[in-house]
Amino acid sequence: MSHIQKLLFLVVLFSSSVAYGQLTEDPEDRRDQGKDPLKTQTVDGQPLPFGQRLRFGGGINGFRFGNPFSLGVSPVIGYQATERLIVGVGGTYNYTRYKAPYYNPTTYNQFGGRGFLMYEFIPSILPNLYLHGEIENTTIQIKQDGYGSIPNQSLTSPLVGLTYSQPISRRFGVNLTALYNLNYNDNAGLAQSIYGSPLVIRLSFF
Structure with missing residues (x-):
């Protein structure tokens, strides 16, 4: 050569x-x-590839020491469907325990799941701001010491609002979400037990 x-x-x-x-x-x-x-x-x-578009994470919510004691977790899986659209599913579990002498000893187990969409609607003006919509189904189980369990109650809630995501990497970020529960007034008693307010604020990581 x-x-x-x-x-x-x-x-x-x-x-x-x-x-x-x-x-x-x-x-x-x-x-x-x-x-x-x-x-x-x-x-x-x-x-x-599909796997490189997935985003995993979640958050800790409802954390309180003392009486009542409360702790919740919310795992999330998101999929980057397009450059501006994220679709995902998540689960929720929250444990709350009221103790004597100020309350009748009561345990709340709250669990459910949700599906959500996030759409970055004005990236040229304010990047990382998403319109956020989701459907969440939650079941609450109440048990009072000495009285046994109260029948489970469930609530399906449509929530709409905004999420601001601060990217840490292409597949991970810190997300601050503010949502309004469209079903809050129609199910006031149960909704108050689960949410406490029509406004839902979350801090999550995914």
């Missing part, structure tokens, strides 16, 4: 390596170009 042929071979090999690197380049590398990372595709427009 002549020197010219060797040189051409090295040029072709180098060019192929660069092209492959661009094809598989992580969207985070766009930060070096002064651009936001792409959420659903590589820098050359190839769609990201």
